[in-house]
Amino acid sequence: MATTQIQIFDTTLRDGEQVPGCKLDTDQKVIIARQLDSLGVDVIEAGFPISSPGDFNSVAKVSEIVEQATVCGLTRAVKKDIEVAAEALQKAKKPRIHTGIGTSDSHIKHKFNSTREAILERAFEAVRYAKSFVEDVEFYAEDAGRTDNEYLARVCEVAIKAGATVLNIPDTTGYCLPSEYGAKIKYLVEHVKGIDKAILSCHCHNDLGLATANSIEGVINGARQIECTLNGIGERAGNTALEEVVMILKQHPYLALDTNIQTKELYKTSQLVSKHMGIYTQPNKAIVGSNAFAHSSGIHQDGMIKNRETYEIIDPKEVGVTDSAIVLTARSGRAALAYRARKLGYELTKLQLDVVYQNFLAYADRKKEIEDTDIHQIIETSNVYQQIISA
Incomplete structure (x- = not known):
């Protein structure tokens, strides 16, 4: 997609909340969602509706109050998940269902006890079913970082044929080197039929401290959405830090890549998330740490x-x-x-x-x-x- 605009997909309320001991109640999610909307994020992933009644209620409440951003609910490639997400998103001005399945040989064999062909079928059916509820459907190929590129391209083509508007390419285990992740995005841009009909999205984890670098390499090579969290919080070692990728793009104008983020709201939003999550932000954290300046x-x-x-x-x-x-x-x-x-x-x-x-x-x-x-x-x-x- 020939554009310099990078969509910022914030998953603080979903992936960020997966940190042990960081459960947010509905009121807290609503407070943070309002601030994320003011910050200028393009997409707010509000939760995983089928995971619990509380999460369903949170997604529903966030859907009601968000004015500008797309509100997104996560699902597995399971019909019931998709139905519940669609119900939770009913009052969203701009709803998105985020569905997907693992695509690496490790996931296919050990997690699903399945085959590559069967996974392609499940991917197609999940996207098509989600598309019957909302126009905007994002597909995630879990563990794409360890999925061989040729098969990953086939998965992406199937998702596009089923109606996916966004293709999420997660480095789920944080394993990729920046050059590897960038090359993977470049391969998909050049080899996926119909790629002009969808946005490629980076979703990188920080197990080796490379989440931000990988996301930047991803957008340099053609991705147009970054999935991230405030303060880089998230499962295990965390996710790509929103404040880092936004300021990298702003400080390197020669990349000619822009975001809609109101950067003067970054520190305030970081502090709000830290307060409600109960997670102390390390002093040397880039951009928002107490020692950053x-x-x-x-x-x-x-x-x-x-x-x-x-x-x-x-x-x-x-x-x-x-x-x-x-x-x-x-x-x-x-x-x-x-x-x-x-x-x-x-x-x-x-x-x-x-x-x-x-x-x-x-x-x-x-x-x-x-x-x-x-x-x-x-x-x-x-x-x-x-x-x-x-x-």
Whole structure:
């Protein structure tokens, strides 16, 4: 599909919720769904309706309140699953049924005790049946990452013939290298008959830390939807992180790939998900971690004070963070101390700064981080304090 627009398919409420201990109730799902709609995601996968009455109710409620995004319900390639999903999605302005089946030899043999031909038949029937309820049907080829490309192309062709509008190519186990995953998408673009009638979608897991890289390689090679979660949460090691792929595409305009995401809402949405999921976001998490725009090394701080772009490729305001942080530690230099002191109303001469800095180091060696209250005390206990306040 010849377009530069990348659809963002958020599965925080479905795949993201599969983290042990992170069950969301319906009210929480509705709160997060409203924010996802404001964020600008194109698709919200609200849940797996047949899995429980609670999940059915959540999908139904989310379908009612979402104004802009497509609302999606997951199913297996089972008629009852599809019927229940269609019922849950009845009030959605733009409903989508997401159905599919495993396609790797491992899944076919060990999970289904079946054959390749039988799986092709089940894929066709599932999509065709889903199509009888909604126009927008996404098909997933589970474990596509370990499915050989020739057979995967046959599966995709069958799904398109049955009416699939989106083809999800999951790296379910997070096994692929970026070059391998990109080549798989490229192969499908070049070899699947009727591929112009459907959107290829990336759904990558992070078992080897490659989910984001794989998704980017996927869209570079022709996929036009990325399936992801806020903060990269999800089964096992998690999913592709929404905030990462969105900002990668934004920061690399030469890729000529765009999203509809309102990036200034990213930090707010990340915090909301973290709060309701009860999952602490690691401080060094890209884009939304507490240290993503914090600087404690003296060399980095000096560069930042002179020009932010010296050590930051993203303006924190672009993702909804108020400002960069200059964190004072024993690794900080004079420039950072003078900068923070100035913000507190102290204008230090070079000689005064030299004296105060020695006192600062003595404090910093005893504390992990120097706060504003400490700076007042450091200056007030320095020999040059009377000179500073009388200046």
